Amino acid sequence: MSDKVQKSLIVGLRARYSNLFSRDWVIPTFIVVWVIIVIVPLLIMVAHSFFEMKQYRVVYDASFKTWDSLIDSGRWISAVRTLRIVLVMTAIEFLVAFPFALWLAKVCKSKVTKAVIITLLTIPFFVDPSSRTIIWRAILGRNGIINFVLMETGVNNEPIEWLLFSEFAVHFGILAPYFPTMVFPIFLVITLIDDEYLEASRDLGASKLQTLFRIILPLSLPGIVAGGVFTMVPLMATWVEPEMLGGGFVNLLGPSVDAAMRELKYPTAAALSVFVIALLVIFLAVLILATRRLGSIGDIFHTMKR
Amino acid sequence: MTESTGRNDVSRRELLKGAAATGIVAVAAGSAIARATSAHAASTTVKGYGVTTSQLKDWSIMEKSIGLKMEFTGTNADIGVFMRDVISNDLGETHDIFIFDGGTEDILGPQGYYAEVIEDHPELNLWARTSDNWKRTDLLQDDSGKQYGVPVIGNADSxxxxxxxxxxxxxxxxxxxxxxxxxxxxxxxxxxxxxxxxxxxxxxxxxxxxxxxxxxxxxxxxxxxxxxxxxxxxxxxxxxxxxxxxxxxxxxxxxxxxxxxxxxxxxxxxxxxxxxxxxxxxxxxxxxxxxxYYKWGHGAYMHTKALERDNVDNIYRMLNYYMTGEYRAYQADQRGYAGPNMDLGIKYAEENGWSQEKIDNLKWTEKKVNKKFEKPFFGKPAAPNAAVMEEEWQRFLNA
Known part of the structure; x- marks a missing residue:
């Protein structure tokens, strides 16, 4: 095939398919597919929350009994507690991860150091969650390493009980595994920020803090949002840390749904999930309303065009 | 060009015919092998599903003594998981016997999942000499007194x-x-x-x-x-x-x-x-x-679908094995659990040269469990009020 024929073929193909993804059918198709694979199951779940189980079989008589029991049994508390811990931990992860990502992207100049750190950050993804969490019991327990050292050195006479089987232990256990999910997206976005912006800011007399808050932070927003989502969403379903380090005192949504499922209480599990989705929707609505004066939420992603 | 296409078409058709014929032969042969294997499996293999602690740590002991092979799928003590597997996942299609905390027969018996025990089945030769204290209990019979389970192990938890x-x-x-x-x-x-x-x-x-x-x-x-x-x-x-x-x-x-x-x-x-x-x-x-104590007993239940298969005799031989001295001795030795016919367990240990220490331990297990069983109460995993008990317990967990 000659070059001329090849070129004309490429031109023809381009002309034919150039408008493929700008045609009107893309968005409707996406919506239809999304409705089928996400919205319909969600609606079925909502419907299930109005049924109840008797003798391990679903009774398809709609009522509010399951919702009543959700309130009466205190299961709703586990959903609220989960949301509280998730928001606190997402905020803590961000506060720790952002400076670290900034340092890694802009301050750390050694490629070898960067490569080593990024490799180290991937370790939690490869280690079984139960295995990496159970280790903390031997460290934080009443007869664990920390209490042993504190008592042997005379710092404490009695072991510190709240190190294990407490909310502190659960927060502590969550910190490391979810750190990479916050760091990576922020690191990638900060890496893409052109150094000339930072130099221009400095040349124009901005302080380091001004550069941070007026240049780096706004340009990092897509990474922050992505990091927040990647951290927050899996945290909603976390069960290893509360199960192993909470000692049964930090009853979160995951274990609560699991307990309901183990008893074949599908309607209860459905009601709990619907309750959490409702809480998340309310939370997002409040967030959007609160940040509306800063501009549209879509503005966040304008920076990605630069 | 046309001629060539025609030749190719013929060739493709022949190829398809050949492939179809080969496929039919392969499927037929596979099916025959599967049937043969299945028939062979039916003669010596019993498939069980249930709590892992009901298992011998080494099933080869049983294989030597009664000539059957046990293929066991273990589960934990979650009644919901067990019920789901029996009811929704229809495990009776593939498994012959189910072993779980006594009480499930109250639901699964009347609903047609568990078969009633044929007490005079020739392979169930230890049934008559087994104490009513173990076999005629609420843990193995439904509310109307129908016998669905054979006693396996029991203990009193504290x-x-x-x-x-x-x-x-x-x-x-x-x-x-x-x-x-x-x-x-x-x-x-x-x-x-x-x-x-x-x-x-x-x-x-x-x-x-x-x-x-x-x-x-x-x-x-x-x-x-x-x-x-x-x-x-x-x-x-x-x-x-x-x-x-x-x-x-x-x-x-x-x-x-x-x-x-x-x-x-x-x-x-x-x-x-x-x-x-x-x-x-x-x-x-x-x-x-x-x-x-929380007294409990595991029962072995035969699925009604297993009655339609050709290994019913073997299943009954397996059910009988749970009441033998050999099973009793090993369960008591390995897990500290008691069960029916503990005297046969002690006799087995004595006849098979077990150490005096082990024999004494078996005797102690029997004495211990008998002492505990004098006090209340029997657990009911499938109690009619189980759902409401679980709901209320959530209030404790969330407090």
Missing amino acids: FGYFPESIGANPNGLDEIGWHMMLDSDETKGRVSLDRSWLLSSPEVANYLKYHGRADIKDVANMTGEEARIVADFAADRKRAGQFRSLHAAFEEQVQLLSNHEIDLINCWEPATKEANNILGPNTVMYAFTVEG
Whole structure:
């Protein structure tokens, strides 16, 4: 095939398919597919929350009994507690991860150091969650390493009980595994920020803090949002840390749904999930309303065009 | 060009014919092999599904003695999972017998999943000599008295404890009150309670009932109001700091004991055995109690669909095996569990040259379980009020 024929073929193909993804059918198709694979199951779940189980079989008589029991049994508390811990931990992860990502992207100049750190950050993804969490019991327990050292050195006479089987232990256990999910997206976005912006800011007399808050932070927003989502969403379903380090005192949504499922209480599990989705929707609505004066939420992603 | 296409078409058609013929031959051959294998499997293999602790640690012992092979799929003690597998996943299509806590027959028997026991089946030759105390119980019969299960193992659950930590007799023969677990300043913050409503809720209820602190008719099948009183009491003790942890798994029981993170824990007896393997003999004792125990018995149930298969005789031989001295001796030795025909277990050990220490342990297991079984109460995993008991227990967990 000659070059001329090849070129004309490429031109023809381009002309034919150039408008493929700008045609009107893309968005409707996406919506239809999304409705089928996400919205319909969600609606079925909502419907299930109005049924109840008797003798391990679903009774398809709609009522509010399951919702009543959700309130009466205190299961709703586990959903609220989960949301509280998730928001606190997402905020803590961000506060720790952002400076670290900034340092890694802009301050750390050694490629070898960067490569080593990024490799180290991937370790939690490869280690079984139960295995990496159970280790903390031997460290934080009443007869664990920390209490042993504190008592042997005379710092404490009695072991510190709240190190294990407490909310502190659960927060502590969550910190490391979810750190990479916050760091990576922020690191990638900060890496893409052109150094000339930072130099221009400095040349124009901005302080380091001004550069941070007026240049780096706004340009990092897509990474922050992505990091927040990647951290927050899996945290909603976390069960290893509360199960192993909470000692049964930090009853979160995951274990609560699991307990309901183990008893074949599908309607209860459905009601709990619907309750959490409702809480998340309310939370997002409040967030959007609160940040509306800063501009549209879509503005966040304008920076990605630069 | 046309000629060539025609030749190619013919060739493709021939190829397809050949492929189809080969496929048919292959499927037929595969089917024949599968049938042959299946027929062979039916002659020697029984498929079981149920709680892992009902298994021998080495099934080859049984293979040698009765010539059957057991293919066992284990599950934990979650009744919901078990019910789902029997009802929704239709495990009766593939499995012959089901072994679980007695009580499931109240639901699965009348609904047609479990077959009634044919008591005069020739392979069930130990049935007649098995004590009614083991076979004619609510754990194996439904409410109308129909017999669905064969007794497998049983025990009376209480709690493990470190005698020196609570000032008890180190020989473990003292009867310890449940107040040490639930309601004592002496042990506050040194206790682990099982998170499961099935075990802990009736145990707490039995303590309250015994001491006249709650009017409860059946601790294993409480009404909503009764279960609420129990959950409220447990929640108060939780807030008072009685519990160091609320555990959920067997491995946790072993770890909490072997780390000495706690002094008392309501657990399975094998957990104390495992802990003593680490800490040394008799470091942890399994309690004789004042108020009573969570008594349980596992039954082996035959699925109705298995009646349509061609290995019914073998299934009955397997059911009979659970009542033999060999099975009894090994279960008592390996897990400390008792069961029907313990005398045959002792006889088996004596005839097969077991050490005197092991024989004495078997005798002790029988004596121990008989002593415990004199006190209340029998657990009911599939109690009619199970759903409401679980709901109320959630209030304790979320307190």
